[in-house]
Amino acid sequence: MPEIDTDAFLRDLHELRAIGRFRTGVHRPTYSPQDMESRRWLMRRLEACGLAPAIDGVGNVLGRHPGPGPHLLVGSHIESQNEAGWLDGALGVVAGIALARGGLPVDVAAFADEEGHFDIGFLGSRSAIGEVGEAEIDASRNRTDGTLLREALAQAGLAGLERMRLEEGRYRGFLEMHIEQGTRLEAAGQRLGIVTGIVAIWQWRIVIAGAQDHAGGTTMAERRDAGLTAVRLLAAIDEAFPRVCGERSTWTTGRITLDPGAPSIIPGRAEILFQVRDVAVPVLERMEATLRALIRESNRRERCTATLEEMSRNTPALCDPGLMGALSAAAEALCPGGWQAMPSGAGHDAQNVAKMMPAAMLFVPSIGGISHHWAEDTKEEDLVLGLRVLADAAERALA
Amino acid sequence: MPEIDTDAFLRDLHELRAIGRFRTGVHRPTYSPQDMESRRWLMRRLEACGLAPAIDGVGNVLGRHPGPGPHLLVGSHIESQNEAGWLDGALGVVAGIALARGGLPVDVAAFADEEGHFDIGFLGSRSAIGEVGEAEIDASRNRTDGTLLREALAQAGLAGLERMRLEEGRYRGFLEMHIEQGTRLEAAGQRLGIVTGIVAIWQWRIVIAGAQDHAGGTTMAERRDAGLTAVRLLAAIDEAFPRVCGERSTWTTGRITLDPGAPSIIPGRAEILFQVRDVAVPVLERMEATLRALIRESNRRERCTATLEEMSRNTPALCDPGLMGALSAAAEALCPGGWQAMPSGAGHDAQNVAKMMPAAMLFVPSIGGISHHWAEDTKEEDLVLGLRVLADAAERALA
Missing domain, CATH: 3.30.70.360 (Alpha-Beta Plaits)
Structure with missing residues (x-):
């Protein structure tokens, strides 16, 4: 099992939480000053862990591992819904940083606008797999205030940057750790969910x-x-x-x-x-x-x-049986009987990345099921357990 | 019967329609630049008809007849709902101008914000009868954008002006001509409505x-x-x-x-x-x-x-039997059998003025009943007939 610094992981989570803080949650709508500050923070962190960070023309941030493969891709998103929780998305990205810091050969991705502030929907992950054309970007607007996406990109300093494409053949698969955003785990008294598929x-x-x-x-x-x-x-x-x-x-x-x-x-x-x-x-x-x-x-x-x-x-996405097996084995090793397989009721970037490579997701419980609200939270011990299981599963998948 | 210049009346209506024009209607929300322009236009018109115009601290415009009494008060409001009709309110004020131009001893009033853009409700007419305190004005906000009423008044150049009170004992009563804002007259094939009361x-x-x-x-x-x-x-x-x-x-x-x-x-x-x-x-x-x-x-x-x-x-307002009699007699003289008595489903400034003096209202038909929409309209012959009946009734009431 890799050496994972869980203290540094929690420290990173709380540092990111301070950017755009709203009560106990965060307010980081896509391309807001707070969102862009969090992307710059992420790039500094990725660099400090030995990855080569880059930001693209829609704000996707990717930290590339410099060593030889096989590689895994790990990540999620870091913008938030309005006045929403500190872990939604951020958890999966910061978990990626922790795996990289632990020496695992992973690239870390933060896909832009998973939360759909712009009407294009999953802009970042869809762009990264080559599904978004320039015309679609031209036509897209902010759902709340009607700002053109092009204008928002220009204001955020992203105009003119190339859009990255995930490299074919580079990855064994994609792992996304995320909060459950429901009460199923809590109600069952379990601490981990291995996602079987993502709803359409x-x-x-x-x-x-x-x-x-x-x-x-x-x-x-x-x-x-x-x-x-x-x-x-x-x-x-x-x-x-x-x-x-x-x-x-x-x-x-x-x-x-x-x-x-x-x-x-x-x-x-x-x-x-x-x-x-x-x-x-x-x-x-x-x-x-x-x-x-x-x-x-x-x-x-x-x-x-x-x-x-x-x-x-969109179409429902089924998770990869191999990666699900790695997650299940890791969960059973670290928390015997404390996990279950379950579908994801929420959409996630993994459903898009799954069109290009094997993908799987790990859920940790949401206290009271609260989500898309600043009161969203997860027990610290569940965050740490989830990270350990993710790291263990990554090692199994890379073996 | 007084000499009423119906051409000048129609010309005035169309001049006022051009201020804040929106399609075939107008957009003159209270204290907007368009609204303030229309108030200045009104003051010039009142002066040209021999009245002494003044504007007060909430934008009420009153043109005082300089001669001896008895007097009538005639009027309505001139701001509009958003993107709404050209006659709602404006008709009653421009009819007042026409009566003054015809030499009748009338004061003409345009009460501010009858349309309730600010949450105080009937600000102008309630202020003019002494019902509005300064604290109520301090607390009031625009219903759409939340702007404080105080700020809106300052921006409109009204801060510091005194608020007028209608003079006790000066008037025989108040007459308000208005579009019906419904289809009852049209459905009955009638051209005039004598209002019996105003709904609460x-x-x-x-x-x-x-x-x-x-x-x-x-x-x-x-x-x-x-x-x-x-x-x-x-x-x-x-x-x-x-x-x-x-x-x-x-x-x-x-x-x-x-x-x-x-x-x-x-x-x-x-x-x-x-x-x-x-x-x-x-x-x-x-x-x-x-x-x-x-x-x-x-x-x-x-x-x-x-x-x-x-x-x-609020409380329902009943119209004054004497003024209703004058209106009915005039209607029967000028359009025998073509009028009916009816309640008003909409609130009007008359319901507030009625607390201080006898008040009555005259309705003309709305084409298709359309109201609070830019397509609102009334046949020109009905506008002219309504004006003649109003003038005749005013003369009867003053006799």
């Missing part, structure tokens, strides 16, 4: 067209209230989906926007951000068919017309 | 507290989704209210805000702007009791807690 996310914008009108002058009978149609449609989804979903399916309405959004104006337009997740394509297809049927039914009944615009749709 | 508006903020979490890692069973509780509560209101409302009651959800509003985050907080309107207090009380019962029921069933915060609550 299918995402739509539901747009409802009504008639904007005065809330006093327009009788209830005359109204074409887009907000009310949205409420009825979402209530119908809430009733129908439990009957068609799979055991671990999720569906989420993240945003409802009524236009113009004033207290005395009947909304003339409503927009809903809606997504479903599952590891099984047939289940996803069943949920989509139900959604489309409910929208058709709504359009027959209501005076406002709902339309479905697809925002994104 | 009771307005609440419904706040729902859940738990912000990752949309992938948190199972459906574990979630405390504030947005979903909001949807279920609004669907319950949609079902229950038709059974407790009055014949002309309205209820409106103008805004739903899910926090943080990202596609992959379960909303930890939802905020709903909800209002009810009716002319009868017992009906309003019944709707409020139902709302409170539905919230209690929601809190028993759901894992997210809803609370009700009162935003505003």
Whole structure:
């Protein structure tokens, strides 16, 4: 088993936590000054561990091991959701630093904008496997404030830099350590999760067209209230989906926007951000068919017309059996009976990297399952155990 | 009957329409540069008609007739909702100019922020009757961007000006001409509405507290989704209210805000702007009791807690029988059988002025009932007929 300095690992985590600190979490949206500071911090750390760091045209940071192979790629992302947790993403990158410091032949990657502040989705890892064209970058905007991605890149000092591609044939595989972002491990009293696959996310914008009108002058009978149609449609989804979903399916309405959004104006337009997740394509297809049927039914009944615009749709990713075997063996060696195999309900960069090389993920528990919130946390002993298992698994995979 | 220059009246309306033009409507939010330009335009017009114009510390514009009484007060407001119609408010003020130009002994008022861009509500007319204290102004903010009212007043050059009070005993009454903002006149094939009373508006903020979490890692069973509780509560209101409302009651959800509003985050907080309107207090009380019962029921069933915060609550205003008689007589003289008595579903400055003097309102039809939208419009012949009836009624009231 390699010599892993767990104190240095925890020190690194807390140093990174101080960049963009928000309460006990962090606020490091992609390409913000805090995010860029964290990328520069990462490059200094990678260099100190003997890797050759580089940043690319979308902010991907890669530290290359200078020695001969075989190599593993280890990493995740370091930007955060708004006012979110300190470990989401950061853990996988800092674990990579710790493995490199311990002398393992690993490259360490921090893929940009895993959190999807820009509407392109998984920009960094998709770019690194050659899936993102320049036109897609030209068209992309910040989901919150509408800033063009190109402008954000220029402001961050990244304009004109080349975009890196992961080198074919260089790696035995990719390992991503991450917090669970759920309560399954905690509820089962277990400390480690070996990820079997990563759910696909299918995402739509539901747009409802009504008639904007005065809330006093327009009788209830005359109204074409887009907000009310949205409420009825979402209530119908809430009733129908439990009957068609799979055991671990999720569906989420993240945003409802009524236009113009004033207290005395009947909304003339409503927009809903809606997504479903599952590891099984047939289940996803069943949920989509139900959604489309409910929208058709709504359009027959209501005076406002709902339309479905697809925002994104990816495929579930299955983890590599060899790497999963290495992780399981390491987990069983260091924490017998304290681990389980499980799917990942959240999307991760590993699902993209998996298109190019074997990939696997290791989960550590999230206290109370809290995630995408500044209160997110994991017990220190679980962080340390997870790192040790990752290092042991890396050594097994490289053997 | 007084000599009324209807061409000059239409010319004034179109000149005012050009200030802050948005498509065929206008965008003149309170204290915006466009709004202030329109107030300066109004003062020049008032002066040209022989009135003495003044602007006060909240932007109220009053043109005083220099001659002896008896006087009438005529007016409305000239700021607009965002990207809204050209006649809402403007019509009543420009009609006042036309009456003054015709030699009638009227003062003309444009009350500030009838549209409620600031959360104080009916700032101008409530200030003019002495209902607004300095502390209320200190605390008030723009509903859209949060700007402090004090800052907006300073930026508009109004800081330090005195606030005017309508002079006790000066007026026989107040007349406000306005577009209907509904389809009742159009549907009945009538050209004039004599308003019997103005609905009260009771307005609440419904706040729902859940738990912000990752949309992938948190199972459906574990979630405390504030947005979903909001949807279920609004669907319950949609079902229950038709059974407790009055014949002309309205209820409106103008805004739903899910926090943080990202596609992959379960909303930890939802905020709903909800209002009810009716002319009868017992009906309003019944709707409020139902709302409170539905919230209690929601809190028993759901894992997210809803609370009700009162935003505003006013009393219905009844129009003055004497002024209504003058309007009815004028309408019957100029358009026999072409008018009807009706309540106003929208709030108007007249409801505040009515606390100090007799008040009445005259409605002209809105094409298609469209209001608070740039496509709002009224036939030119209806605008002209309305003006003639207003002038005739003013003469009768002054006789």
